[in-house]
Amino acid sequence: MLKSTQWLLALTLLGCQTQPSVSSTTLDSVDDSAPYTEAADADNDEVASAANDTTAPLWVSDLSDSDWMSTWEPRSGKSWGFDNLEIRSDDVFDHVLRVYYPEGSASPSVSRQNDVSLGGAQFYADLFVPPHDELRLSYYVKFAEGFDFVKGGKLPGLFGGAGASGGRIPDGADGFSTRLMWRTEGQGEVYAYLPTSESFGTSIDRGAWQFEPGVWYKLDQEIMLNTPDVADGEIRLWVNDTLVIEQTEILFRTVDALQINGIFFSTFFGGGDPSWATPQDTYVEFANFSVTTVN
Numbered sequence: 001m002l003k004s005t006q007w008l009l010a011l012t013l014l015g016c017q018t019q020p021s022v023s024s025t026t027l028d029s030v031d032d033s034a035p036y037t038e039a040a041d042a043d044n045d046e047v048a049s050a051a052n053d054t055t056a057p058l059w060v061s062d063l064s065d066s067d068w069m070s071t072w073e074p075r076s077g078k079s080w081g082f083d084n085l086e087i088r089s090d091d092v093f094d095h096v097l098r099v100y101y102p103e104g105s106a107s108p109s110v111s112r113q114n115d116v117s118l119g120g121a122q123f124y125a126d127l128f129v130p131p132h133d134e135l136r137l138s139y140y141v142k143f144a145e146g147f148d149f150v151k152g153g154k155l156p157g158l159f160g161g162a163g164a165s166g167g168r169i170p171d172g173a174d175g176f177s178t179r180l181m182w183r184t185e186g187q188g189e190v191y192a193y194l195p196t197s198e199s200f201g202t203s204i205d206r207g208a209w210q211f212e213p214g215v216w217y218k219l220d221q222e223i224m225l226n227t228p229d230v231a232d233g234e235i236r237l238w239v240n241d242t243l244v245i246e247q248t249e250i251l252f253r254t255v256d257a258l259q260i261n262g263i264f265f266s267t268f269f270g271g272g273d274p275s276w277a278t279p280q281d282t283y284v285e286f287a288n289f290s291v292t293t294v295n
Contacts, residue, residue, distance in 0.1 A: 081121030120268030172254030
């Protein structure tokens with residue numbers, strides 16, 4: 001729970017601008033030097049208010065439980081990095097999940113190839129929640145003081161089916177993922193594996209907001225799946241209750257059976273080569289994960 005006396009100190013609201021243009025490019029084709037633009041959407045008050053929806057959550061993380069991970073219903077496959085997870089407290093939240101990234105670490109493939117420590121962690125979580133066509137994921141994130149963003153890294157997002165990552169493009173019936181990413185100088189984006197992705201995930205609206213080290217950010221991600229074989233799906237993202245991304249005409253699936261299953265908890269530096277690696281031991285903290293329906 002947030003400590004009320006610290007709430008105003010916890011969040012630095014982003015300034016206002018017009019809604020960022022929607023663009024989708026693959027990981028390999030995006031220019032890392034793309035300029036940052038402060039995010040807002042003054043013309044979408046009705047949509048933006050959804051970030052403050054009072055619908056009772058379907059699922060809420062309980063990081064105070066010593067067996068906290070079991071409440072996420074993690075899948076056994078494609079999981080790693082649990083030794084890098086630690087429950088702590090700070091002056092804002094009673095319980096936070098700290099994820100460590102040792103010096104020189106990046107993706108698991110970089111760790112294997114270069115004999116360096118594994119950084120970050122990953123698991124697919126079904127949350128004991130039935131699959132849905134529309135869901136909202138909310139959580140808070142804070143990067144350590146002095147955090148070096150290097151070229152980028154992954155953050156949790158929603159997924160469906162078997163998920164998708166590591167250059168494995170889904171076919172519309174087997175899965176998808178919609179993680180977030182930090183990029184150079186803390187630029188934020190949605191990083192989605194979709195049937196329309198090429199080679200790697202699709203980078204959506206890079207620079208729609210910017211992270212700063214040492215500041216708590218509230219993230220709200222909404223996913224509305226498409227009618228099978230019709231590109232009418234949507235992704236929306238709020239940062240500190242400001243709508244920064246509204247991507248429409250998305251193709252997630254070709255069959256009704258593919259739905260949103262839960263959270264793809266995935267965070268590491270990378271990127272698949274050492275140029276993405278962190279130059280120092282560092283960490284990121286997370287708090288107050290929840291999943292709700294979309295009205």
